[in-house]
Amino acid sequence: MTPQAPTPAYRRLSVEERRVQLLDAALTLFAHRPPEEVSLDDVAEQAGVSRPLVYRYFPGGKQQLYEAALRSAADELRLCFDEPREGPLLARLTRALDRYLAFVDGHDTGFSALLRGGSVVETSRTTAIVDGVRRAAAEHILSHLRVDGPGPRLRMTVRMWITAVEAASLIWLDEEKQPPLAELRDWLVEQFVAVLSVTARRDPQTAALVEALAAEI
Numbered sequence: 001m002t003p004q005a006p007t008p009a010y011r012r013l014s015v016e017e018r019r020v021q022l023l024d025a026a027l028t029l030f031a032h033r034p035p036e037e038v039s040l041d042d043v044a045e046q047a048g049v050s051r052p053l054v055y056r057y058f059p060g061g062k063q064q065l066y067e068a069a070l071r072s073a074a075d076e077l078r079l080c081f082d083e084p085r086e087g088p089l090l091a092r093l094t095r096a097l098d099r100y101l102a103f104v105d106g107h108d109t110g111f112s113a114l115l116r117g118g119s120v121v122e123t124s125r126t127t128a129i130v131d132g133v134r135r136a137a138a139e140h141i142l143s144h145l146r147v148d149g150p151g152p153r154l155r156m157t158v159r160m161w162i163t164a165v166e167a168a169s170l171i172w173l174d175e176e177k178q179p180p181l182a183e184l185r186d187w188l189v190e191q192f193v194a195v196l197s198v199t200a201r202r203d204p205q206t207a208a209l210v211e212a213l214a215a216e217i
Contacts, residue, residue: 019057022047026069031107035066063123070129077103077133081140088216090189092144097165097185104169105181112173137162145209153203161192 013021025047029038040062044051058065080099083092104111138159142150150158165188172184179187193213200207 015057018053022049022054022057022065023069023072026065027073027107030066030069030073030109031111032109034109038062040065067123067125067129070126073107074129074133078136078140081137083140083144085144085146089144089213090193090216093141093192094185094189096140097188098181100165101169101181101185104173105177108173108177112170134159134162134166147205147209151203151205153199154206154209157195157199157206161195164188164191164195 022043026038026043029042029046040051040054043065044054047054054065055061058068077100080103081096083096085092138155141158141162142155145154145158147154168184168188172178193210196206196210196213200210
């Protein structure tokens with residue numbers, strides 16, 4: 001008789017490991033379906049656990065789970081712009097956009113629901129989480145510019161560009177993910193330089209920055 005392979009030993013998950021497992025399951029579902037179409041039963045099935053167990057970790061139900069999953073996704077998006085401050089600025093920005101757009105590509109439906117709003121699970125707290133990602137991205141980019149005390153025109157330009165990146169990402173999803181990601185990324189980098197150049201006409205601080213960037217192009 002052929003000996004059977006040993007059954008893998010069961011390992012009880014810690015509280016944090018179980019919470020991460022449930023959040024990963026929720027994020028997987030939110031990545032491809034609007035939040036209002038995802039139930040706790042769906043999350044339980046995705047994670048391979050019972051519905052009561054989901055409630056044990058998220059007694060506030062679907063709303064609490066959605067907000068926790070949203071915070072987890074927001075943390076990932078913030079890390080997209082956490083690039084070492086070494087090498088040419090535009091190369092750093094390119095790498096950050098690669099990570100950001102890869103997240104968009106992998107979480108298409110969920111990303112659309114997140115940024116477009118209008119979901120039945122949208123609250124002031126979820127709006128604040130999304131806005132926090134935008135502000136964190138702006139701060140990361142401004143720190144890469146290495147400008148002492150960035151003025152209002154430069155800060156506004158950076159935040160406007162981040163809004164443009166979001167809008168382009170949503171349109172890209174609507175256009176069946178065309179053009180190719182690499183082309184979209186390069187286009188957005190070029191737009192960053194372009195909007196800085198426009199601001200430079202009115203702001204000496206930005207003009208000095210554009211002159212420094214010219215050496216990279």
